[in-house]
Amino acid sequence: MSEPEDRSFYPDYLIEVLTVLTVVVLCTIAAALMFPKELGREINFTTPFKPTAEWYFYWLFELLKYFPGRSAFFGAVVLPSAFAGTLIMVPFISKLKNGRRKAVAAIGILYGSFILFTSLSILTR
8 A cells, every 4th residue: 555645735736626616616607697597576667666665674764754854863863873872882781780670671672662663664654
């Protein structure tokens, strides 16, 4: 039985890795060209466009309904920033006296308000 060859990564294994990588990429490109996937849905240009938000932004659009006009800045920037600030502060709140309860209450209020505003937005569509 002969001893195994002592081969180094460069250039021996590098050539093998690059060859396999090239074959895999070429097979993927060939499969993509042979079986193209249609992107999106067909657009009907005769109907008017009515943009809608994704479901995870419904709560923000519902806030804008309650803060129209000049107060929209409060509903679109100040309240969401306060929500984000509360989430960031939860680890620090939990270190206070009875902090665990306060942190759970803060998270509960935040999630409850998100669920409430999202539900209101879906129900009033």
